[in-house]
Amino acid sequence: MDRLPRIAIAGNPNSGKTSIFNCLTGLSQTVGNYAGVTVELKEGRAEHGGSAFRVVDLPGTYSLAAFSRDELVARDYVVEERPDAVLDVVDATNLERNLYLTVQLMEMRAPLVIALNMADLAEEQGIRIDAARLGRLLGARVVPTVGSRGRGLDEALAACAELLAERERDTEKPSGPALVTYGHMVEGEVARLALLAGAEERLAARYAPRWVAVKLIEGDAAVARRVRELAPDSAAVLEAAAADSGRRIAAHFGADAATIIAERRYGFAAGAIRECVRFPAAARRSLTERIDAVACSRWAGPVILAAVVYAMFFAVFKIGEEWGWLFGRSPKGWADALFAWMASAAAPLAARWPLLGSLVVDGVIGGVGGVVSFVPLIFLLFLFVAVLEDSGYIARVAFMTDRPFRFFGLQGKSALAMIVSGGLGGGGCAVPGVLAARTLREEKDRLVTMLTVPFMNCGAKLPVFLMLVGAFFPGARARMLLLLWALSWLFALGAAWMLRRFVVRGEQTPFVMELPPYHRPTLRGALAHAWERTWTFLKKAGTILLAVNVLLWALMSFPRSAPEAPAASSGVDASSGATPGGARRSAELAASFAGRLGRLLEPISRLAGFGWRENISLIGGLAAKEVIVGTMGTAYSLGEADHENVESLSARLARDRGWNPLRALAMMIFVLVYSPCVATLAALKRETGSWRWPAFATLYTTALAFVLAVAVFQLGRLAGWGLS
Amino acid sequence: MGAVRPLCQLAEGQEAVIASLGGSGAIRQRLLDMGITRGAELRVERRAPLGDPIEIRVKGYYLALRRDEARDILVEERAAAPAGGPGPGPGPCHPEECDRERCQGRGRGRGWRHRFGFGRRGE
Numbered sequence: 001m002d003r004l005p006r007i008a009i010a011g012n013p014n015s016g017k018t019s020i021f022n023c024l025t026g027l028s029q030t031v032g033n034y035a036g037v038t039v040e041l042k043e044g045r046a047e048h049g050g051s052a053f054r055v056v057d058l059p060g061t062y063s064l065a066a067f068s069r070d071e072l073v074a075r076d077y078v079v080e081e082r083p084d085a086v087l088d089v090v091d092a093t094n095l096e097r098n099l100y101l102t103v104q105l106m107e108m109r110a111p112l113v114i115a116l117n118m119a120d121l122a123e124e125q126g127i128r129i130d131a132a133r134l135g136r137l138l139g140a141r142v143v144p145t146v147g148s149r150g151r152g153l154d155e156a157l158a159a160c161a162e163l164l165a166e167r168e169r170d171t172e173k174p175s176g177p178a179l180v181t182y183g184h185m186v187e188g189e190v191a192r193l194a195l196l197a198g199a200e201e202r203l204a205a206r207y208a209p210r211w212v213a214v215k216l217i218e219g220d221a222a223v224a225r226r227v228r229e230l231a232p233d234s235a236a237v238l239e240a241a242a243a244d245s246g247r248r249i250a251a252h253f254g255a256d257a258a259t260i261i262a263e264r265r266y267g268f269a270a271g272a273i274r275e276c277v278r279f280p281a282a283a284r285r286s287l288t289e290r291i292d293a294v295a296c297s298r299w300a301g302p303v304i305l306a307a308v309v310y311a312m313f314f315a316v317f318k319i320g321e322e323w324g325w326l327f328g329r330s331p332k333g334w335a336d337a338l339f340a341w342m343a344s345a346a347a348p349l350a351a352r353w354p355l356l357g358s359l360v361v362d363g364v365i366g367g368v369g370g371v372v373s374f375v376p377l378i379f380l381l382f383l384f385v386a387v388l389e390d391s392g393y394i395a396r397v398a399f400m401t402d403r404p405f406r407f408f409g410l411q412g413k414s415a416l417a418m419i420v421s422g423g424l425g426g427g428g429c430a431v432p433g434v435l436a437a438r439t440l441r442e443e444k445d446r447l448v449t450m451l452t453v454p455f456m457n458c459g460a461k462l463p464v465f466l467m468l469v470g471a472f473f474p475g476a477r478a479r480m481l482l483l484l485w486a487l488s489w490l491f492a493l494g495a496a497w498m499l500r501r502f503v504v505r506g507e508q509t510p511f512v513m514e515l516p517p518y519h520r521p522t523l524r525g526a527l528a529h530a531w532e533r534t535w536t537f538l539k540k541a542g543t544i545l546l547a548v549n550v551l552l553w554a555l556m557s558f559p560r561s562a563p564e565a566p567a568a569s570s571g572v573d574a575s576s577g578a579t580p581g582g583a584r585r586s587a588e589l590a591a592s593f594a595g596r597l598g599r600l601l602e603p604i605s606r607l608a609g610f611g612w613r614e615n616i617s618l619i620g621g622l623a624a625k626e627v628i629v630g631t632m633g634t635a636y637s638l639g640e641a642d643h644e645n646v647e648s649l650s651a652r653l654a655r656d657r658g659w660n661p662l663r664a665l666a667m668m669i670f671v672l673v674y675s676p677c678v679a680t681l682a683a684l685k686r687e688t689g690s691w692r693w694p695a696f697a698t699l700y701t702t703a704l705a706f707v708l709a710v711a712v713f714q715l716g717r718l719a720g721w722g723l724s
Numbered sequence: 725m726g727a728v729r730p731l732c733q734l735a736e737g738q739e740a741v742i743a744s745l746g747g748s749g750a751i752r753q754r755l756l757d758m759g760i761t762r763g764a765e766l767r768v769e770r771r772a773p774l775g776d777p778i779e780i781r782v783k784g785y786y787l788a789l790r791r792d793e794a795r796d797i798l799v800e801e802r803a804a805a806p807a808g809g810p811g812p813g814p815g816p817c818h819p820e821e822c823d824r825e826r827c828q829g830r831g832r833g834r835g836w837r838h839r840f841g842f843g844r845r846g847e
Contacts, residue, residue: 063757067750096783097759255762259745262756266764266783288786289769298773399788403774406790412777510751510793511777512758515786 004045004054007160008077010105011089012098013060014392014516016117020089020147021057022528024157041077048157056083062097062514064104066222068441075222078110079207084167085160086110088140089147092122092129093517095277099269102138106177109208111167112140113159119144119152126280134276139178148522182214182264185252189245190214196238200231216242217249218258288517292396301400308393309419312384320377331376339369355557363553366630368546372538374459378432379534381420385436386529388416390521394439395513402511408493409500411511413440414449418492421456424485430454430676434683435533442509448499450684451697454676455492457485460625464671467629471654472661484672491673495704503696548623548678555594556616556631589635594619608670608709609663618670624677662721666713674705726801731766732778732794739767740799747796759783760797 009024011017025044042057058077059070066072078086088105090098105112116122116131135142141159145152181187193213198204203212207226215223216238228235246257253260294300319325321332329337343365350357388394398412405414414437415423421433433453440446457465469480589595590612598615605615613635621628633649636656653659676684681694688694728743742764745755759782766782777790 063753065753065757067753094785097785100757100759255744258753259756259761262753263761263763266759266761292770292779292786296770296772296779298771301773395788399777399779400772402788402790403772403776510754510790512751512754512787512789512793514758515779515788517786 004052005084005164006054006056006081007046007085007087007157008056008058008081008083009087009089010058010074010078010101011060011115011117012062012091012094012101014514015060015089015091015098016147017060017089018057019522019525020087020115020117020145020153020156021055022525023147023150023153025055041073046157048154048161051161053157053160061101063101064108065218066220069443070441072222075108078105078108084111085113085163087113087115087156087160089115089117089145092116092118092144093125093127095129095273096266096269099272100265103180103265103268106138106140106180107208107211107214109176109211111163112138112177113156113163114138114140114142115147115152115156116142116144117147120146120149125286128278130276134272137178137272137275139176148519148525179210180265180268182261186217186249186257186260186264189217189249193217193238193241193245196234196241197227197231200234200238203227203230206230213242214261217245218261219246286517288392291518292515295393296396296399301396305397305400308388309424312381312388316377316380316384320380331380332373335373335376339365339373342369355560358557359550359553362557363550364546366549368542368549374429375534375538377459378429379530381428381432382530382533383526385416385420385432386526386533387521389439390519390525390529392516392518395515398439398513399515406511408496409445410449410452410493410496411440411442411445411509412513413437414445414496417449417453418456418489421453422458422461423456423489423492428456429458429460430456430680431683432533434680434687435536437687444500444504444506445509447688447693448496448504450687451499451504451693451700452492452496454680454697454701455488455495455673457488457672458625460677461671463626463629465668467650468653468664468668471650472659472664484668487669488672491704495700552594552620552623552627555597556589556592556620556634558593559591560588586635589616607714608706609666609713610670610709611658614667618674621671622675622678624679625671628671662713662716665716666709669712670705670709672705673701673708675702728798728800730795731768731780731797731799732791734768734799734801736768736770739765739802741765741802743798743800745797747793751793752796755789755793755797758787759785766799 009017009021021042021044024046041059044055044057046053046055056077058074061068061071061074064071064075064078066075077083086105088102090102102112102114114135116129116134119129122129129144131142131144141163143152143156143159145156147153182190190210190213193216194209197207197212197216198209203209203226212223212227216227219242224235224239227238231238249257249260295304319330321330324330324333326334343361346357346360346365350361385394388397394413394416397415400412401415402412405411416439417433417436420428420436421430422428430453433456434450437446437449437453440449465481465484469477473480590599594616595612597619598612601615602610602612605611610618613632616635617628617631620631629649636649636652653664675681675698676694681698684694684697685691726740731740734740742760742762744762745752745760747755764782766780769779769781769786771778772788777788778794779786779788781787
């Protein structure tokens with residue numbers, strides 16, 4: 001694959017770049033991180049007329065000014081990796097701003113082919129574009145395409161192939177795109193600087209001198225750094241000359257050089273449009289305008305937003321879990337059944353080799369299955385989010401929620417991540433929440449969002465709450481769950497506020513966001529999107545989760561104790577009414593490494609009202625919060641630990657003299673706040689590129705959880721609650 | 725042609741021509757890249773339900789930005805034109821008319837948000 005000619009796809013966000021990439025490459029995509037940054041570059045293989053190409057999807061950007069991570073990655077790829085062709089996807093209905101990026105690619109002397117995308121929509125709106133003329137003006141082939149339906153893509157590839165062949169024939173003087181000129185005065189400065197840059201052999205071998213000159217005059221820090229590396233002797237001279245040019249330009253035009261250059265680029269785009277595009281005489285009020293007049297209005301806007309979010313959750317949980325519409329079961333039901341069948345299939349194994357059987361059944365199938373069985377729900381959630389994203393509604397959500405979120409140092413786009421993580425009070429998962437934070441392009445806001453989404457009431461915390469509320473607050477179930485939901489938002493937003501103030505400091509990033517026109521999302525596009533994210537999640541489950549579950553299993557199974565090990569040595573309570581087999585398991589657990597750890601921590605955890613059994617299950621909950629109830633079931637000697645025992649564990653705890661409502665409340669608050677599960681931590685690691693933030697997330701949440709639980713427990717005791 | 729004032733002071737539905745762009749660094753470059761250039765025509769489409777951010781139409785597309793950013797954009801008001809046909813070409817810009825002290829002093833460093841340390845920028 002490495003030897004194939006490379007085509008890089010560049011373009012504005014919302015230009016339909018991704019659907020073109022998906023159409024070109026089909027299922028041959030691979031996702032790779034690029035040079036240590038976490039921006040992903042997707043790659044795939046495309047074929048045309050018997051020859052194959054390697055296609056790389058660059059991040060969607062409006063500019064190549066390199067102020068954001070995405071821009072830097074896209075620009076570096078074009079300048080450093082030198083793809084054989086750059087396919088610039090341009091939204092034909094929004095040419096002016098899209099051509100601004102094209103102009104910058106032209107400046108970089110990139111071998112350019114332009115895909116005039118959404119050509120059908122432009123035609124519908126009465127926008128007539130003379131593609132051939134535009135091509136002559138820009139010095140590049142221009143191909144009309146409809147990415148969502150795959151139209152014009154063969155022609156686009158053919159144009160790329162032609163360009164490649166042309167460049168191979170003419171290696172001496174490759175024909176590039178047309179030159180963008182900045183007017184007499186600026187050109188003089190650019191030419192002088194380009195002469196200096198061109199004299200530096202190593203610099204000129206890598207970059208077009210004219211481009212370096214323009215960038216230095218613009219004051220581009222990244223290019224200045226490269227100049228210092230490649231031409232250390234004359235870098236100072238070059239930079240001084242660039243600064244002088246900048247000053248002269250500013251004095252001449254009464255505005256700084258960056259402004260003048262940006263204006264000239266837009267001027268070039270506007271000029272090209274004047275020559276090649278005819279607009280309809282009277283612009284109709286577009287569909288987008290008509291929708292937004294309602295969907296973003298002061299009163300209806302928030303109501304519609306709430307309705308959309310509620311409908312999404314309703315649909316996900318009804319279709320995914322409750323309605324048995326798929327041959328008598330729900331998709332989640334089938335996933336659960338699959339793992340139950342696997343466990344029963346492994347039973348003969350357990351009979352012959354108890355240890356191996358236990359590893360397979362409890363460690364692998366029970367642990368990984370507990371998480372993987374959520375895949376149907378996660379896929380559906382991703383599907384709805386993809387539809388919201390592709391339709392353009394997500395941008396409106398961010399627009400409407402920005403103000404309230406900003407108070408806490410977050411921004412509008414954080415809302416979606418919070419909701420996906422379970423912000424509606426149960427159901428949801430922080431793993432897709434962390435991934436959903438990707439829509440935040442600003443580094444600090446994104447980081448704070450990712451660090452606070454785990455506070456939301458995810459689907460896995462819910463069984464713990466249901467079990468404890470059922471046992472100790474039977475008369476106030478709804479009120480207690482509402483309280484926990486309110487607390488989750490309070491903690492998340494409060495933590496965001498604190499983090500922004502003390503940890504992720506610095507100025508709040510600006511919020512300048514396009515509200516793209518609404519598009520009807522295609523099922524194919526949404527499915528591809530959802531599947532890609534689900535697959536990422538599955539891979540994680542298959543690797544990290546598997547390893548952690550095996551480790552946890554080992555901690556809870558070793559050392560193998562003799563059956564007569566003391567069962568009631570912790571002295572809290574003598575287990576009453578337990579099955580004999582369950583009692584043995586409980587004793588084994590008490591003697592295991594995990595049990596010892598639990599008892600080791602008991603003196604501290606007593607402050608919050610937790611005994612060694614709770615400690616074990618909370619440690620187990622690090623792997624996945626689903627584990628908590630199961631492990632408590634085991635620890636309270638109920639034999640098989642699975643979800644069927646929620647009721648009986650509930651009853652068992654209600655009877656237990658060591659337990660009371662106060663202890664339950666402290667435990668629920670601890671579970672609500674403490675460390676994100678391993679899957680979330682792995683997602684955090686993936687998204688931030690280091691283990692530093694996942695480690696921080698574990699420590700700060702657990703410390704906070706402990707402080708809160710102790711406070712609740714001790715204050716409650718002082719107030720005399722729950723002692724009856 | 726009307727007076728020059730910060731974009732954040734325009735009412736919904738008002739049209740204007742950009743006279744100059746303040747601010748610095750990444751934010752300024754970002755606004756330039758999004759087409760906030762002198763002479764560009766814009767129209768305030770709406771405000772978000774809580775009054776901030778605002779949505780404008782510029783260079784044929786819709787852009788949302790916060791009032792903090794809108795404060796740095798000076799525009800020359802236009803009488804609200806009847807919907808339909810594009811207006812005359814970009815008017816002359818008068819950067820010298822912009823009284824930066826007055827524009828920047830307005831609303832900066834006062835509200836509760838600033839007391840809590842948010843929205844501090846470019847100081």
